[in-house]
Amino acid sequence: MGFFVPSALALGLSLVVLVAIYLRHRSRPLLEVSSLTLFEPTAAPAVRSRVLRLDPLFWFDAACLTALTLLAAGLYVHETRPAPRPQRHALIFDLGASMGATDGRGDRLAEAQQQALALLDHAAPAQEFSIITYALEATRVAARSNRRSDLREAILALRPEAVTPGQTALGAALSDAASADEIDLFTDHRPPPRLLDAGHLHGVVHLHLVGSPGANLAIVALDPGVPRNLEGYCLVRSFADVPRTTELAIDLDRRPVFHSPLMLEPRAQMTVRFGPLPQGGVLHARLLQPDDLAVDNDRYALAPSVAPATALVVSNDRGVRDDLARVLLAINPNFRVTAIDASAAALRQQSRYRFDLAVLHEVDPSAINAAARMLIYPQPRSAAGLEVTGSVPMAELRRGNTSLGNPVLLGPARIVQLPAWMEPLATGAPAGSDTSIPLIATGTPQSGPVGLIAFDLRNHLLLNPDKMAALLATIDAVRQLLQPTDARVVQTGKPVPLALFAPATLIAPDGSRTALRPDSAGIAYFNPLETGRYLAVSGHRMIAIYANYFDATESDLEASSQVLPAHAPTPELAAVRTTIAAVPQDRLLALVVALLLLAESWVIVRTATRGRSLHV
Amino acid sequence: MLEKRAFEPEFLQKLDSLVLGVTRARTIRAGRRAGGRVLGTGIEPESFRDYAEGDDLRYLDWNALARLDDLTIRTFRAERQLEITILIDASASMGAPREDDKFGLALLLGAALAYVAMSENDPVRLVAFSGAKGATQVVRSGFHRRRETFLEFRPFVASLRCGGEAQMAAAVADLLAERRPKGMVVLISDFLLTETDYETALTRLLAARHELKVLHVMGEREVAGSYPPGAYRIRDAETGEIREITLNAASAAACRTRAATHAERVRAACLRRGISHAQAFGAGNADAIIMREFPRLGVIS
Known part of the structure; x- marks a missing residue:
């Protein structure tokens, strides 16, 4: 609206002139008299107002000129209107493991991709789409755009990951798409309603459930046992509602060690025993008969080596030496364990040998030559570089699911400041305190694997049946130290630390390569999202990482393909979906002008009729 | 302005020989x-x-x-002593036109009558009525009997201001609600209100057995219609009503006719009821009104 256009200026000036004439007219001298009854009544109307005089003709003219001025200036009003049509569209894809289920046709993700592509094809050209995926975390793979070719390419590039999609990731994906007018969620699991009903969502959520019920078998667990000593087992579970047959094959370092057909009852779990294995190595179990979901048909495990290994246990406490030797033999019966006290003579004598593992209780003699060292209840000055900052008289172990209400009391423990290359396996707290302290940790500096058990093992702590958690944690830590440095078995979806100390290349199971750069402690991390063998290559050094995946919720293929009714946004949010538009008032003003002129004409005619005038 | 004369010794000396024309008990x-x-x-x-x-x-x-x-x-x-109430119209019309000073004339005459009445030690008071915020407001002075206390009226007279749209009948009703003994009431007003109103007021006063005397006050310009010629907007002092008018010789004549008609109506209303009536037209004629017109018309004897 502008008053500086010539027509608006002219009309505005004419309005000013009219008002000036009126004011001049009103500027007659005012004479106050005792009563109007002493004066002859005149034709001019009398008004009962001291301030405002109602002169219809003036006001009609003034209103008419005002309307004309506003009309010439282009009066408009801001009007809130409903949004014409959703313009922003978000496509959210579940990339969890079960989206790779084939259901006898294409996989579920392919079905979702086809539906999304159909949406793209039928959408108006102005509509913009963004593409968001979620599995472990939410990722925006395509920013909002209306370039169909890019969007199509991004959709077709999606691949399922061998991980379980988390609700947190779904929530993050929905939050990322919160500003969209319409959200299409492609998944094979019905998401929790609380996520879809979250108040921050701006648009309507269309839920596309893909997939049909499928029959799936999965390898739940694989235990190599102890080569030449204990047989191993493989746990196979059926998620089918009918009996299923399959074949289980187990290879050890790519040499078959077991092959057997299996028949599984509906929804049953079978334990298949094999071995004992003839030697250690990489154990690979697989189901040979294809089923609807492939990622849970393979599983890896590392069988301990059968080569004679030497272990040195150093402690001044006889009971501790005895307990540790028993635990080491339980872990690997092939161990040849030497237990000595921490006297200088004994240490000097053993310093001539190289041990595969040195378990050092309350001592850390630098003279001991070992490939791996396990420090137990270390002294403040440790040869491995651990910094002991204090001790507590009684520590509680909080490992895994050990609840705070049922802690395992361990006894005295050291407070150790872990170096960057060390990862805590179990934490605890001083009794009666909430301060968390690391109790069990392992790491791999350049000198070789180092383990830490911060609590004291005196008084046969490891053999106390009430403190089984301490024994299990200790066994886990020792096993980690004994793992071969060139092979790892990990779970998909969890960060894997690799002690590389130099830049490396990671070769994924599908052949793709990724650069790995270690941090200041020499550790490089990567997150395996596929099952199978990863290979980290750094110079002449190679580390094989075998990634396993199993999750019962993902392996149970029970979802059915359907599009559920859209979740409408809350009324408050729906009300927000409006646009503000400038609406010209030309017609209204023209109508007002016409009405005012008609009214003025009527007043003039009426006045002329009453006064019997031929003209006004 | 004119009311200040009421308390000047020279003016009071002229009143010493006058006696209020009152019928004794x-x-x-x-x-x-x-x-x-x-x-x-x-x-x-x-x-x-x-x-x-x-x-x-x-x-x-x-x-x-x-x-x-x-x-x-x-x-x-x-x-029996006679209570004398001098009831003065203090509505806005008494102040217009300002040049006529009708209100000053009314106060002067009222004070003069009070002075005359005090010659026989009768209790005398001044009462003024005006309009304020749509209601009738009545203010009263105290009773004074002796001439030595006449000057005590001065603060009351000085405090009076005319304004508002007064209703005479309502003011009289308010006055009679005091239930004072019957006495004499001198009503001083321009009677520029509805006939019904002032006739109701007169009737009520008579019905209360008061001896009633009326002084009809008008201004010189008001009576003669001698406004300066020209185009004006005239405003009713009481109602605020505004009218556009062109004043000239013809309109002056019309004003004179209307003022005369109005005065005659008031006089006729008084005569019909046997009320002593006097006309006090023009502030400049105050002395002549007091000395000649009042005795002739029976207000004083």
Whole structure:
């Protein structure tokens, strides 16, 4: 609206002139008299107002000129209107493991991709789409755009990951798409309603459930046992509602060690025993008969080596030496364990040998030559570089699911400041305190694997049946130290630390390569999202990482393909979906002008009729 | 402005010889029960009469009883003081046109009448009524009897301002609600209100057995219509009503006619009711009005 256009200026000036004439007219001298009854009544109307005089003709003219001025200036009003049509569209894809289920046709993700592509094809050209995926975390793979070719390419590039999609990731994906007018969620699991009903969502959520019920078998667990000593087992579970047959094959370092057909009852779990294995190595179990979901048909495990290994246990406490030797033999019966006290003579004598593992209780003699060292209840000055900052008289172990209400009391423990290359396996707290302290940790500096058990093992702590958690944690830590440095078995979806100390290349199971750069402690991390063998290559050094995946919720293929009714946004949010538009008032003003002129004409005619005038 | 003259010695000296034209109280029989109470006694003997049962023994003529052995009651002429209320119109119309100073003339005449009335030690008060916020406002001075206290009216007179749209009938009703003894009421107004209103007021005062005298006050310019010629917007001082008018000789003549008609209506209304009436037109004629017109028209004698 502008008053500086010539027509608006002219009309505005004419309005000013009219008002000036009126004011001049009103500027007659005012004479106050005792009563109007002493004066002859005149034709001019009398008004009962001291301030405002109602002169219809003036006001009609003034209103008419005002309307004309506003009309010439282009009066408009801001009007809130409903949004014409959703313009922003978000496509959210579940990339969890079960989206790779084939259901006898294409996989579920392919079905979702086809539906999304159909949406793209039928959408108006102005509509913009963004593409968001979620599995472990939410990722925006395509920013909002209306370039169909890019969007199509991004959709077709999606691949399922061998991980379980988390609700947190779904929530993050929905939050990322919160500003969209319409959200299409492609998944094979019905998401929790609380996520879809979250108040921050701006648009309507269309839920596309893909997939049909499928029959799936999965390898739940694989235990190599102890080569030449204990047989191993493989746990196979059926998620089918009918009996299923399959074949289980187990290879050890790519040499078959077991092959057997299996028949599984509906929804049953079978334990298949094999071995004992003839030697250690990489154990690979697989189901040979294809089923609807492939990622849970393979599983890896590392069988301990059968080569004679030497272990040195150093402690001044006889009971501790005895307990540790028993635990080491339980872990690997092939161990040849030497237990000595921490006297200088004994240490000097053993310093001539190289041990595969040195378990050092309350001592850390630098003279001991070992490939791996396990420090137990270390002294403040440790040869491995651990910094002991204090001790507590009684520590509680909080490992895994050990609840705070049922802690395992361990006894005295050291407070150790872990170096960057060390990862805590179990934490605890001083009794009666909430301060968390690391109790069990392992790491791999350049000198070789180092383990830490911060609590004291005196008084046969490891053999106390009430403190089984301490024994299990200790066994886990020792096993980690004994793992071969060139092979790892990990779970998909969890960060894997690799002690590389130099830049490396990671070769994924599908052949793709990724650069790995270690941090200041020499550790490089990567997150395996596929099952199978990863290979980290750094110079002449190679580390094989075998990634396993199993999750019962993902392996149970029970979802059915359907599009559920859209979740409408809350009324408050729906009300927000409006646009503000400038609406010209030309017609209204023209109508007002016409009405005012008609009214003025009527007043003039009426006045002329009453006064019997031929003209006004 | 004009009211200041009311308290000047020269003006008061001119009033010393005047007496209010008032009908004195009637004689009553003292010593006789009248309506359950004795109305009052005087000191001037009037007559004797025979004793009758029930008469007050205090008025028994004991000398006559001793000499004539006859029971005789003495009667006296009862003298009654007359309350005089001078009711002045203080509505906005009394202040317009400003040049006429009608309100000052009204106050001057009212004060002069009060001074005259105080010559016989009658209790006199001034009452003014005006309009304020749509209601009638009545203000009263205290009663004063002796001329030595006449100057005590000065603060009251000085505090009066005219304004508002007054209703005379409502003011009279407010005055009568005091239930004072009947006396004399001098009403001073321009009567520029509805006939119904002022006739109701007059009727109410008469019905309350007051002796009523009316002074009709008008301004010189108002009566003559001698406004400066030209185009004006005239505004009613009381109602605020505005009218556009062109003043000239013809309109002046019309004004004169209307003022005369109005004055005649007021006079006729007073005559119909037997009310003493005087016209006080023009502030410049105050002395002539007091000395010549008031005695002639019976306001003073």
